[in-house]
Amino acid sequence: MITAVIIFVLMYAGMLIFSEKRVYFALAAAVAMVGVGVLPISKVLPSINWNVIMMISGTMGIVTLFIETGMPARMADLMLTKVSKASTAIILLAVFSGLVSAFIDNVATVLMVAPVGLAICKKIKINPIPVLISIAVSSNLQGAATLVGDTTSILLGDFAKMSFMDFFFWQGKPSIFWAVELGAAGTVVILWLLFRKNNQPVESKQLTEVKDYVPGIMLLMVVVCLIIASFFTIPYIDDIKNGLICLTLCVIDVARSCIKKKGKEPLKLVLKEMDYMTIFMLCGLFVVIAGITEAGVIELIADKFASLGGGNLFMLYTVLVFASVILSAFIDNIPYVAAMLPVVQFIAGRLGINPVVLYFGLLSGATLGGNITPFGASANVAGMGILRKEGYEVKNSDFFKIGIPFTLTAVFIGYLFIWFVWA
Numbered sequence: 001m002i003t004a005v006i007i008f009v010l011m012y013a014g015m016l017i018f019s020e021k022r023v024y025f026a027l028a029a030a031v032a033m034v035g036v037g038v039l040p041i042s043k044v045l046p047s048i049n050w051n052v053i054m055m056i057s058g059t060m061g062i063v064t065l066f067i068e069t070g071m072p073a074r075m076a077d078l079m080l081t082k083v084s085k086a087s088t089a090i091i092l093l094a095v096f097s098g099l100v101s102a103f104i105d106n107v108a109t110v111l112m113v114a115p116v117g118l119a120i121c122k123k124i125k126i127n128p129i130p131v132l133i134s135i136a137v138s139s140n141l142q143g144a145a146t147l148v149g150d151t152t153s154i155l156l157g158d159f160a161k162m163s164f165m166d167f168f169f170w171q172g173k174p175s176i177f178w179a180v181e182l183g184a185a186g187t188v189v190i191l192w193l194l195f196r197k198n199n200q201p202v203e204s205k206q207l208t209e210v211k212d213y214v215p216g217i218m219l220l221m222v223v224v225c226l227i228i229a230s231f232f233t234i235p236y237i238d239d240i241k242n243g244l245i246c247l248t249l250c251v252i253d254v255a256r257s258c259i260k261k262k263g264k265e266p267l268k269l270v271l272k273e274m275d276y277m278t279i280f281m282l283c284g285l286f287v288v289i290a291g292i293t294e295a296g297v298i299e300l301i302a303d304k305f306a307s308l309g310g311g312n313l314f315m316l317y318t319v320l321v322f323a324s325v326i327l328s329a330f331i332d333n334i335p336y337v338a339a340m341l342p343v344v345q346f347i348a349g350r351l352g353i354n355p356v357v358l359y360f361g362l363l364s365g366a367t368l369g370g371n372i373t374p375f376g377a378s379a380n381v382a383g384m385g386i387l388r389k390e391g392y393e394v395k396n397s398d399f400f401k402i403g404i405p406f407t408l409t410a411v412f413i414g415y416l417f418i419w420f421v422w423a
Helices: 002-017 019-035 041-047 050-068 071-080 086-101 106-124 128-144 151-159 176-195 214-229 238-261 265-273 276-294 297-308 313-328 333-351 356-369 378-389 396-422
Strands: none
Touching (some): 002 276, 002 297, 002 333, 019 276, 041 276, 050 151, 050 214, 050 265, 050 276, 071 106, 086 128, 086 176, 106 128, 128 356, 128 378, 151 333, 214 238, 238 265, 276 333, 297 313, 297 333, 313 356, 313 396
């Protein structure tokens, strides 16, 4: 157990200090777990959650082709034809990025919507920094709303055996989707307070040309197929059915695009844009978590964590939510959620309670906490990178002015909703 803890702590410290090299620390820790005998080599491949890996890979591929078609930009252009003031356009862009990110990776959403925000800012000559920060934090907010919205949602969905529809209604009650959406509604007020003085006129007469509508249809097919699959149990492959759906539709979409363009360019694009670092990092994390579970570390942590609340569920839930917010503001929420899910499960078992309230508290706190700092979420990093390329330097104070009230509003609303519905 001591050896497993040392490996885990060193891995986490390395991932925190050298964030750009986090994948190497995860893989090195996985090798160490096996090398020192904490985890038998025969359990390495079974410990990797292939359903999660296939879901992420397939969704990434389809989203890459979807962005390439120009459809996201066309959707934003159409939205801008319906508004007349800059403040309304900025708020709608942020809301739009949030809604899109409920079904598409947060970073991909920022890459889609940010150029539209920049174009508006240049046209009406306003500072783009707060606009792009709003787009980034809004996209990060709604990643927890659906099964395919974010990697952390996929992790929870697989761990708790939640279907796509379970994110809307589960066990006869409103699920995490509604907690996120209520929080998002609250943040619209924050955005209005921030941008209400930007009353410059804005218009969008030229609509982006859409090159291909099929990738958009395929993205909708992913959602539809996941919904349909949630009503059926498929022998032998039920544990990986969601991953197979995403990966199969991705392969079909890539093959069709290659045939249409009479070349391998779509395949090369998908392979180039695939986030291999996240995929490899997850593989390493799954092995490390299997190792510390095998050594009894998860059970020990759960006992210690449960004692913080003195057996009081409300105290435990509150500590979990706000500790997750603070921690995920500085560390990557993917390894944090992956490590904490089994801890939460053990805590619920110790207390003899339904674990859902703790699952949702963990997911909401960890997902939203990343919005406090510029480096707390990949979507924020992507947004700041776009601004740097345009010659704008984002100060921490610029981000805090939006990120802190935005995060606290969304977290507190979701925190209350989850408690009153599920506790």
